[in-house]
Amino acid sequence: MRKYLSLVLALCMAFGMFACTSTPATTGPAAKDTATTDTAAGAPAVETLKIGVVCPISGTSAIAGKYITHGVEVVEQELGGKINIKGTDYPVQFIYMDNEASEEKTTNVFQKLIEEEGVIAIVGPDMSKCALAAGSIAQNAGCPVVCTFATNTAVTEIGDYIFRACFIDPFQGQVAATYCWNTGYKTAAILFNNADAYATGLTDAFISSFKALGGTIVASEEYSGSDVKDYNVQLTKLAANNPECLFLPNLLGEMPLQIQQARAVGMTCPIVCGDSADTPEVASVAGAAVEGVVYVSAFSAESTADAAVKFVQAYIAQHDGESPNSNAELAYEATKMVVYALQNAPELTRTSVRDTLATISNLELPSGLITVGADRNPIKGAVIMEYDAAGVSHFVTAVNPS
């Protein structure tokens, strides 16, 4: 008898564990439907709209999470806790969830947001691997997702509920290659992280575009993983080939050291980077070596468009003078897209929000007018930026999709 008792106790403990975390939750769209009809009937009680934000708050990518949180917070402040939908003020709540940049945790977080919190849409995640793992959960549950920085092409191919605010790898690789060719560089060398989908995706796109334009890739070297911080050997070998430019399609944690080491081994050629170079840390860590480094970016903080000026000013004012980077800006845009969809959706259901997201056209956002294409990727241009000696980046040229 005692052993059964202990078993029952153990089970109680296990379920208690579950139970104590469960807050009485509305169950998704069904609850929303009734709530909407309530409002339509003129009932005073308006439900809270919940928007999930998924980003790495801890773990090795926590820096991206910080910028994403800050970017969304700008929208949060703009809204001031409520969102005006067709004349009615709805309280709005942003739920920030840490996915530790792990795909496993992202699936947990997606389930929690969709099933337990009953969010109407999700902003994030920022990494392609996380989006690829968790996307099918949102797709099956019918919850719209706007990824911030998940640039891999396969992400939006998961299904019609998955959107993104960023441009895709092939486009960015093409922009970089076209810039190099048009500036007059006939030969290029590449150093990339073969353990990272972002870097390999950009590399493939760059190589094919650059070759198609008539350029030659004189050398390409690899390293494995973000833990590696020594690129001297690869850079020495690349320098021996005397390329006219060096392409670095790598992550924020690696790029500043690469720029610095490239200069230290005597590479004097221009350096072209991917959009992860758009963050103040690159300039501060790379120091003097950053001068003249050119990168592809989602937006330019120097842009004089109203939306951009407003965003940059609000961001700097809200976060003690910290200037926004691409992560923050894309998180802001993704959130704005969701807010726009909420305000314009015929009814407040996930499906309706999805349909509205898919029809966004010429929405004014910091990076310009955004239109969501048929493949749920935004049709938006890129800009080329260049760092000056003081580590401030300046607008060079804009590239629009062909």
Next chain:
Amino acid sequence: MSTFLQYLIYGLQLGSVYALLALGYTMVYGIVGMINFAHGDFLMIGALGTFFIAKLFTSFNIDGTYPMLIVAVIIIIAMLGTGAIGVGVEAIAYRPLRNKPRMIALITAVGVSMFLENFPRALPFIGPNPRSFPTLFKTVRYSFLGASITSTQIIMISLAVVVMVGLYLLVNKSKIGAQMRAVSMDKDAAALMGINVNRVISITFFIGGALAAVAGICYASVYPQVEVYMGSWLGTKSFIAAVLGGIGDIRGAMLGGFIMGISEIFATAVNSTFGYAVGFIILIVILLVKPAGIMGKLTKEKV
């Protein structure tokens, strides 16, 4: 030839960081018999601490460099601080487990390591930002048989050797060294001989922490990017280096560190696509030939 020499210099540069960190691993292992998986995070604390200390001394900064005296002060404060944290960690987390199976201490060390990484990350003034490490040593570039070597690299490599020799002498010639060896052989018997075991182990952790701080400063001087997660993989690599050299052996740690660094660089030089895997294959081969590490001796087990 000059390329070979150049790669050798890069290998020694990377190897010296591994060696300095491996020395700490091997000291703790040799004397307490535990693997301190949080050792890599002591490196991070040393480097990040130096960053903040240097900020305090920023008024002494002239043209981006500090006077030698101030640099020495900064380094000493960082070493003392990290050493003290090492002693604290030992007293709080490891000492109660000293008589438990050593795997228990290892798992605790994994927990400590997670804590040391994520606690500063959560502190608002530290956070996850990578920071630029200040220039403590002025970099002068020398040309040498067609290869170039910087003063920082020379300092690093020679420091690793000097520290190794110093530690070796400390353990084998000094009084505290004799106590350390006694504790390493048999804690209970050492205690009976009038040795204060707790004090000896605290000193060991202090030295380990201080060495990690030195390793952190060296590492950050050549790879000037510091953030809270920088130590974890470096720590694992150095642990591998310590085992490769024969864990518990001070000379082995340095040898292991340099072999790791050099083989990593040369494997990359041959083929950067497979370099990463080849580095580990070399490791397995060495261990299969020398099952107790390069300097380690196979101990006869008594039944």
Next chain:
Amino acid sequence: MNWKKLVKTAYPAVIVVAIYLLTMLLLKGGLLNKYYIQVMMFAGINIMMTASLNLINGFTGQFCIGHAGFMSLGAYGAAIITTMVFNGKNIPVLAQTPVFLLGLFVGGCVAAFVGALIGLPSLKLKGDYLAIVTLAFGEIVRAILRLIKPIGAARGMIGIPNYSTIAWILLFMTLTLYLLKNLIYSPYGRAFIAIRDNEIAADVMGIDTTKYKITAFCIAAFIAGVAGGLYAHLLAFIQPDSFSFVKSSDFLVFMYAGGSGSLTGSIVGAALLTMLPEVLRFLSEWRIAVYAAILVLVMLYRSDGLVGGKELPFMRIRRKELYEEPLFVRKATKKHPSAQDR
């Protein structure tokens, strides 16, 4: 006649079925939602991984810190079968189960084969040296997987069918525990434990230590491979970097926090520590720091593991059913701290 015996042997299965039915009931009743199911599924997979690691580390006394390497082989093996060989998303529902099972089996076999290869160095290497070899093995597997273009290289493999359900995972978890329990109380198990307690003595007593060590690696790797297959079909996406040293050390933590040399410990450790970070979500950025602090406290105050090397009744065979004296005599660890982990 043998009803009693049947009930005795079958009641763990009844418990699992009861858990499953209860879960489904709560899900229907709205008390549980898919989020809890999702966490439960990860917990189930982690229990399989931890229990199989326990076979190597806890029962046989070897020191493997690259267990995620076996998991990745199983995950890729199974995913290749279901996704690339059979195009699992577009096959009739009836054919899905055999394809899934075949995939899991192949994944397990690939892992078991490599497990045997990794077992070989254990003949020569001991303790930390063996640990480093297993770590290196995990890293080599990872480095190779991310270079193979047909399986997605660094981006990872996409389009894996969502076959893993809570029922499948509970089933395989139960089978694993059942297998391991019977194994540990069999002559094999006694040989494993003898090797753990003293390898030389075991050798002298006529135990073929070579055979048993390789067997332990092989079986554990097979289970890890199957768990990896379940993982791949749960996430529907795998990439090489998911199976890094960090993941291996997670399993180590689960195992020792639960209790080394105890299957109950593996269950408790893996289940609780999988849930704990989820429970702590309200702490936002302090979450992992608090999790780590709790882990350290657990190790300090329950250093023999959460269950302290004991077994729950259904994970144990009663002494009188065995011919010999109890297997798990708690040793005085004070004098020979190395005896228990070697």
